[in-house]
Amino acid sequence: MVDPIVMDMGIVALTGALATIAGAAEDLESDVGSQSNPNSQVQLAAQMNFPHRIFNKAISGEPPAYGLWCASGATVASVLMAKEMSIFFAIAIGSFVAAIILGLFSVTAHMGRTASQKRFKQPAYMDMVIGHVPSIMAHGYIAIFCIVAFSYIMDHFMGHPFPLPLLAFLWGVAAGAIGSSTGDVHYGAEREFQNQPFGCGLNAAFSGNIVRKGEAGLRNGIDNVWACAKLGGPLTGLALGMTVFLDNWRTTVFEGMNTIIAGLIIVMILILANRMVEVKARKAYGPYKDEDGGEVA
Amino acid sequence: MIDIMTIILITLGGILIGVGVHFIPVGGAPAAMAQATGVGTGTVQLAAGAGLTGLISAGFMYNHLAISGTFTGLDYLMVVASGAVGSMIMITVTMFVGQLVYVYGVGVPPVSAKVKKDPITGDVQDLYVSRGTEGHGVPTVSFVSGTIGGLLGGLGGSMIYVQLMQIVGDPSNSGAVALAGIFATGVFYVNSVLASYNIGGTIEGFHDPKFKRVPKAIVSCLIASLLCAIIAVPIMGGVV
């Protein structure tokens, strides 16, 4: 007889693992298509006389967008489950439908924004639409599948009271919020501005002057995801994975008031860890100005 | 009869959400380019992400505790505390990982441009602000402020959810659970958007001069939440 806690911990670990993959795929999807806040620079670039070949996927902010994809995926999946399809296929087909919807929203966002920039002479390249949308859908599919899957696990194995589409919607919003807060910064502050020295801080005067040329030819969203997959994507995965794992872990391992105390201890540890990173960064990079206000870096 | 206490508590939940949003350090689009202190996303987005994570925790805990049939005052505290902690975990993890991206991915030290010294650690701030920006990353004071914001947001969202469930008083009624969940989400969005209009884009935390606008948000959220609460009570009563 296996101790039930072993089984429970296995389930918690599985949700954490799925969330990690979901987070990474979510961020990379938003880098291929350029969504959320960093996209303001892609939008601005054409206006500043820098036409480009970067996908302009301004569907909406990532949280509502992922809320919709995950709610659609979970809706289709729960209809199929009600029709007694196997759970795995139901979630897979649901996520596929959601990924198609994501692709369709991407096309309208890109074409719409490009057409609205006529006076800045930003051309609409159709090969970009054909090339980027499948990649967006593929990354999106992984993210949606994992989010719907761990929502299903929480629903059916951990006994969460919310129905599947609602739970998937809420986790989709959380995943979008995390993705746009963490990984997107790597895309927005580093990858889009690799023409500036590392760590210089981006003077607001550089706005819109994004990198438009790639290693070979003109840079596009697929070049961007290649770079962001090295830091931004994995870290986003870490963030969503930690959120899901830690939150489920404390309610599985502990009982009663201890769940709250455990949660508060986790929060304290993170505050201290943040302080350590802050001190380390200040020491490593040093000030930009000396005491009298002169430039040192 | 309409329960006055329920309406007061739902309204209070709405106000807590509105105030909580002001604590969360968000820099909007500039922060995504490391041009402003705070997390690089929109106010509503991050607040909603954190608050709804708290709602998921609170829903789980309420179901766990109330299904036995009795729901005591201590249980109530447990549920709202669980929501608050769930929301705090989400926001601290997000800010911490965001910080890692700023430090290791972008190469800028976390710094606030609104104060000369960090009120918590006493570190000098202005020398570390790079040229042409308004700070970057999440310095300790903003981090602590964000944690408080998560606490208030999670608390507010869970309070609304629990109050709605208490009207029905039947945790096994799946219709009531879903309705209370989506209703709490709706009220959450109304209050967090009102608060974000008050902030107007970016805020660094409780040390930011914009934080003085909080009273306006309290008044607005009070009115909006009160209206929602008065409407909510007959809805939930009519479900069963």
Place this chain on the structure above:
Amino acid sequence: MSTAAGGPAGGGIAPTQMIILGAVGGLAGIYLTMLNQAMDTTIFSFLGGIGAIFAAVWGADAVRRVCSYGLGTGVPSIGMVALGMGIVATMFGLTLPEVSGIPTIAGPIISFIVAAIIGLLIGLMSNKILMMNIPIMEKSMVEIAGAGALVMIGLSTAIAGSFDIVAIMPAVVETGFIALVFIGGAMTILHPFNACLGPDEKQDRTLGVAVSKGALIMALAGFASLAVESMDAMSGALTTIVGLVIWVVYFKRFMKHSHRDSYLVTGTGLLPTEEELE
């Protein structure tokens, strides 16, 4: 994002016409589903979806008008607040007849009016207390909240076959499809303007996006209704098919408008040269 900040947005269809189109079209679609009860069938459920599309177009136009002033925060926020108000008003309006004994037929109207009142209040507070000083804020908030409520009632009706809360509770709320209705409704209202934002935005193109996205969500609602026991499979399939047909028509039209409005649509090519940009 304030790239479109400036003055009021113009366009072919005047705001008043949009209001009439959205409110009348939306309510008509919702009320025509009563043919279901009259003829003891569920085949007319798709009309709820059509009503939702009308309301979504209206909502998208209102978002378009208010967001061209620059809100200081993203376009999506106004859509989310609209649906936040909308969901509260919708559930209140649909439940009230059940609780107080008013005829069920009054439900959608009550929802619509309550949504407008909450919208007015939020608009007033934004301008008077939060000092946003956007001249059309009150009016737009009323419109967006009203449109949001109609979109949600329309989609819920398409799923449940009736706007009676007795049908909606088990079909839409208990199953969790309310999440799709909530966020799907929000996205049909906020996505069109967000997707077409820019100085050369055109009303017909933006509203075309609203129709095509509304139709897509309607198709999903039809699929969702397959899981509802009181609905026969034919009605759900019909809603999906009608939604997909409308989507195809309007997606094609959108692509045509994009070609018309773009500086240049090309298979592939280099960036415009310096001389071209002069």
